[in-house]
Amino acid sequence: MLEVAQVNFIGRKEELNTLEKEFRRDGSFVVIYGRRRIGKTTLIKEFIKDKQAFYFLATEEVESQSMKRLAGVVARVTGNSMLQRVTFTDWLDLFREIADYRPGEKKVLVIDEFPYLVKTNAAFPSILQNAWDEILKDSNVMLILCGSLLSMMQKHALSHDSPLYGRRSAQIRLKPLPFTDLYAVTGDILHKKGEEQEAFAAYDSCRQWEIL
């Protein structure tokens, strides 16, 4: 299991329920998107904290380096340190390693900041389509694609023109945490008469200006 330190996770019950429901079904492929700093990664880490999960955070590094890092993640989760020494040149080989690990058990593969992989290799959505159709969808793997570049997520994961179109089983557009969730945490501190309204006004203007 992946141990992720997560301090004071707040709310997101509906989103966690959606993810748990997806986890229980076959062939789940979830796209999560939303503005920067809205809480996408935090939500995903909360969801996977008690699961067998391969969490990969993409960056703008060259593709060979990305494969090397994913191989490191796979090596760590599977306990197969040999994989760290293999030079992978094909994403499909890496996805196959994930699918073959404990085939009878459900696993989660997270690709966070997915648009970065598309930036470094425009063919990545079609590579992933192939991996999903041929390897992952029947292999007890739940796939989560996450990203904050809305236009890229629309174009490469959600739209009709994307090779991945028609594969996802759910999508979550993450919104700011509702006031009620925040209040449940701050309520104790803000219990003095009048301060609730003040807190709400501050929160409301943050939402208006999209600070939260």
Ligand SMILES: Nc1ncnc2c1ncn2[C@@H]1O[C@H](COP(=O)(O)OP(=O)(O)OP(=O)(O)O)[C@@H](O)[C@H]1O
């Ligand atoms: N549900 C939550 N409970 C507590 N803290 C949260 C929650 N969601 C987000 N945060 C906090 O807000 C900050 C931003 O969250 P996070 O990094 O998950 O956002 P993100 O959408 O992944 O951002 P980016 O697009 O930049 O990767 C973090 O410091 C995180 O700890």
Ligand SMILES: [Mg+2]
């Ligand atoms: Mg993030």
